[in-house]
Amino acid sequence: MEFFADRAEAGELLAERLQDAHDPVILALPRGGVAVAVPIARKLDAVLDVLVTRKIGYPPTPELGVGAIAEGGEPVLDLALLHRLGMTPEDVADVVERERGELARRVRAYRGDRPLPVLEGREVIVADDGLATGGTARAALRAVRGAGPAKLTLAVPVGAGETVESLREEADEVVVLLTPVDFRAVGQWYDHFDQLSDADVLRLLGRD
Known part of the structure; x- marks a missing residue:
């Protein structure tokens, strides 16, 4: 069974699969995706920044x-799941607004007043540390697609097979190293999978 020592090692291995990228912009999904993206950006000598996402949770749980x-994007809701839960998009409107506020706070924390790099006409690689349900990755890809990149790639070390396949509809290319049959959680495929703080993200980006 294959495992990654940590996110940095996973990023190094992903970078080897991304060397054909032409002058890309790397967008990391905080927080864990930043640790994966740093070695990719270093290896490809690429611009690195964060693309902030927030999960929209089911109010009771x-x-x-x-x-x-x-x-930069609109909420992406799992309408089939909402239906099974007996809910409509309007039922989570308050949660969406709350998460918009937290998203804006994190953008300020990570980037200050600087805008995202220009993505139009560029090759963009969205990086995360793994895919479980893929909800945040889907929202990120749709937001980036709206900015008009020349090519949009999703790069992750590990992911649930069904999720990886579903996201091929959202990206021009999906680069994934492991799609284990017995996938249960992203963290199980890392020897070290510490939770990262905002301070860790800023340190990794060299903005502390």
């Missing part, structure tokens, strides 16, 4: 994601 939102 916020840990259950019913959608996500990324900066």
